[in-house]
Amino acid sequence: MSVGADSTFDTVLVVDFGAQYAQLIARRVRECHVHSEIVPSTMPVEEMLAKKPKAIILSGGPSSVYADGAPAVGAELFETGVPTFGICYGFQAMTRALGGVVDKTDLSEFGRTELTADIDSVLFEGLPEGLSVWMSHGDSVAQAPAGFKSTASTAGAPVAAFEDTERRLFGVQFHPEVMHTEHGQDLMRRFLYEGAGCRPTWTMVNIVEEQLERIREQIGDKRVICALSGGVDSAVAGALVQRAVGDQLTCVFVDHGLLRKGEADQVEKDFVAITGAKLKVVDAEERFLGALAGVTDPEEKRKIIGREFIRIFEQAAREVVAESGDDGSEVEFLVQGTLYPDVVESGGGTGTANIKSHHNVGGLPDDLQFTLVEPLRELFKDEVRKVGEELGLPPEMVWRQPFPGPGLGIRIIGEVNRERLEILREADAIAREELTRAGLDRDIWQCPVVLLADVRSVGVQGDGRTYGHPVVLRPVSSEDAMTADWSRVPYDVLARISNRITNEVREINRVTLDVTSKPPGTIEWE
Numbered sequence: 001m002s003v004g005a006d007s008t009f010d011t012v013l014v015v016d017f018g019a020q021y022a023q024l025i026a027r028r029v030r031e032c033h034v035h036s037e038i039v040p041s042t043m044p045v046e047e048m049l050a051k052k053p054k055a056i057i058l059s060g061g062p063s064s065v066y067a068d069g070a071p072a073v074g075a076e077l078f079e080t081g082v083p084t085f086g087i088c089y090g091f092q093a094m095t096r097a098l099g100g101v102v103d104k105t106d107l108s109e110f111g112r113t114e115l116t117a118d119i120d121s122v123l124f125e126g127l128p129e130g131l132s133v134w135m136s137h138g139d140s141v142a143q144a145p146a147g148f149k150s151t152a153s154t155a156g157a158p159v160a161a162f163e164d165t166e167r168r169l170f171g172v173q174f175h176p177e178v179m180h181t182e183h184g185q186d187l188m189r190r191f192l193y194e195g196a197g198c199r200p201t202w203t204m205v206n207i208v209e210e211q212l213e214r215i216r217e218q219i220g221d222k223r224v225i226c227a228l229s230g231g232v233d234s235a236v237a238g239a240l241v242q243r244a245v246g247d248q249l250t251c252v253f254v255d256h257g258l259l260r261k262g263e264a265d266q267v268e269k270d271f272v273a274i275t276g277a278k279l280k281v282v283d284a285e286e287r288f289l290g291a292l293a294g295v296t297d298p299e300e301k302r303k304i305i306g307r308e309f310i311r312i313f314e315q316a317a318r319e320v321v322a323e324s325g326d327d328g329s330e331v332e333f334l335v336q337g338t339l340y341p342d343v344v345e346s347g348g349g350t351g352t353a354n355i356k357s358h359h360n361v362g363g364l365p366d367d368l369q370f371t372l373v374e375p376l377r378e379l380f381k382d383e384v385r386k387v388g389e390e391l392g393l394p395p396e397m398v399w400r401q402p403f404p405g406p407g408l409g410i411r412i413i414g415e416v417n418r419e420r421l422e423i424l425r426e427a428d429a430i431a432r433e434e435l436t437r438a439g440l441d442r443d444i445w446q447c448p449v450v451l452l453a454d455v456r457s458v459g460v461q462g463d464g465r466t467y468g469h470p471v472v473l474r475p476v477s478s479e480d481a482m483t484a485d486w487s488r489v490p491y492d493v494l495a496r497i498s499n500r501i502t503n504e505v506r507e508i509n510r511v512t513l514d515v516t517s518k519p520p521g522t523i524e525w526e
């Protein structure tokens with residue numbers, strides 16, 4: 001897709017210094033209807049300019065600008081005339097490159113911080129003078145470079161923002177991209193529209209068109225299979241690829257025996273009926289349960305499931321070729337509905353930690369033969385839902401709650417076997433039915449039901465002693481699964497779920513509620 005000065009949209013480069021939030025910045029730019037692309041801080045300036053950026057944003061990062069080997073920006077970047085916005089580390093790097101002073105003060109600021117802003121400035125005009133902002137820094141700008149006006153301060157950072165309107169250079173010590181910064185998105189808008197003159201013309205239609213073009217370029221006239229789960233992400237990824245290359249695509253749905261009640265039927269009914277895509281259903285219960293026998297470690301489970309998925313896709317790919325009846329070029333490509341949170345949690349961001357290996361990223365085997373096609377890899381779930389709507393997928397599909405690929409396998413704490421799966425399936429079906437009946441499906445992001453299979457507790461039922469298992473209800477609300485809070489489900493709904501589960505599922509004699517946010521908890525227990 002052509003970008004640059006003659007294009008219908010402007011491009012902003014987000015220069016990544018190893019930030020927690022580089023994707024979040026890119027996403028905030030998209031929310032302002034401006035196209036964004038993340039580039040590493042090691043990219044030479046000429047290469048950045050070749051992308052004809054209308055503006056540049058320098059991200060945060062874990063280093064100290066004065067440390068040995070810390071990533072730096074050359075002063076030449078600021079002589080190109082491209083408006084630039086430095087955030088946190090980016091603000092400090094800009095300061096240093098232009099002759100200002102960055103120091104380690106003893107006044108670190110982490111979390112919510114009160115900021116006083118000069119509203120007679122490009123960035124803060126029209127905003128309140130006092131703002132609550134999100135900080136995360138140990139170094140501070142002690143002196144702004146020549147030509148800059150300081151435009152905000154906090155108790156720990158005398159220069160918490162600055163600007164040079166002549167050269168169109170701006171910077172802030174705090175993080176406007178995080179949800180907790182008041183008016184953060186307004187600041188983004190002020191920089192993009194007023195500071196840099198970007199036009200708000202980048203829409204979901206552009207995102208879809210860009211993806212279709214990329215997919216066609218990548219796949220050409222080759223064959224491709226799509227790992228289809230019935231969830232939102234693979235439905236949207238599959239629909240995109242179907243639109244891009246039509247008949248070259250076959251979808252493969254794996255029934256690994258770790259699905260919820262009724263799930264397998266739904267995929268055939270819904271996705272195929274709506275898109276007309278070719279579908280192959282593989283019954284692989286024996287294989288997965290065999291491979292998982294005796295395994296209790298969560299990461300080991302995830303790796304096994306990731307590996308088995310791929311082995312099945314390889315087999316399915318061979319069948320697609322054999323069934324095609326022509327001379328049969330191999331299936332080179334595998335489409336997955338991978339999203340950015342799957343990547344970052346699997347430790348795939350720049351220098352980020354491995355929290356858990358999502359089966360479709362960190363759980364993939366080393367000898368993977370397919371080239372992956374992952375059109376949603378840079379997006380967050382709510383953006384994917386918008387892409388799905390743009391593609392005309394029905395609301396029941398687009399608004400479905402997430403369900404993890406490893407399925408109930410990571411919701412049984414302990415070994416996974418048929419009997420335990422059956423117990424959990426029943427309990428899960430009851431919880432889902434009652435939450436739906438209470439009209440809570442859209443308020444709740446998802447509600448895992450977790451079986452503590454190795455824990456037993458004493459109960460009394462029908463005047464007799466029971467020694468059964470507890471389940472945990474884990475209803476959460478979230479914007480993008482990166483952070484979450486436990487949902488305040490009304491007591492009467494919880495009471496109904498508890499009552500029904502303990503009455504209808506013989507092996508369960510106790511229902512508990514998980515009231516942990518993320519962080520520190522994750523959504524799934526494993």
Ligand SMILES: Nc1ncnc2c1ncn2[C@@H]1O[C@H](COP(=O)(O)OP(=O)(O)OP(=O)(O)O)[C@@H](O)[C@H]1O
Nearest residue numbers: 227228229231232233234254336337402403404405
């Ligand atoms: N049972 C399955 N059969 C085939 N592919 C699967 C299956 N489960 C997961 N996948 C693949 O793994 C990817 C990641 O799974 P994930 O659960 O994150 O996404 P999803 O199921 O598409 O959407 P959602 O997050 O709404 O459940 C899917 O997009 C899909 O490509």
Ligand SMILES: O=c1[nH]c(=O)c2[nH+]cn([C@@H]3O[C@H](COP(=O)(O)O)[C@@H](O)[C@H]3O)c2[nH]1
Nearest residue numbers: 357358359402403404405406481522523524
């Ligand atoms: O397809 C998936 N493969 C996985 O391996 C996996 N692990 C977690 N999840 C889903 O991701 C979101 C965040 O979950 P956590 O807070 O548990 O990391 C939640 O929506 C989880 O359901 C997965 N999805």
Ligand SMILES: NC(=O)CC[C@H](N)C(=O)O
Nearest residue numbers: 060061088089137138139
């Ligand atoms: N979040 C950041 O970018 C931090 C920048 C730098 N490491 C500091 O502590 O000040």
Ligand SMILES: [Mg+2]
Nearest residue numbers: 231403404405
């Ligand atoms: Mg899923």
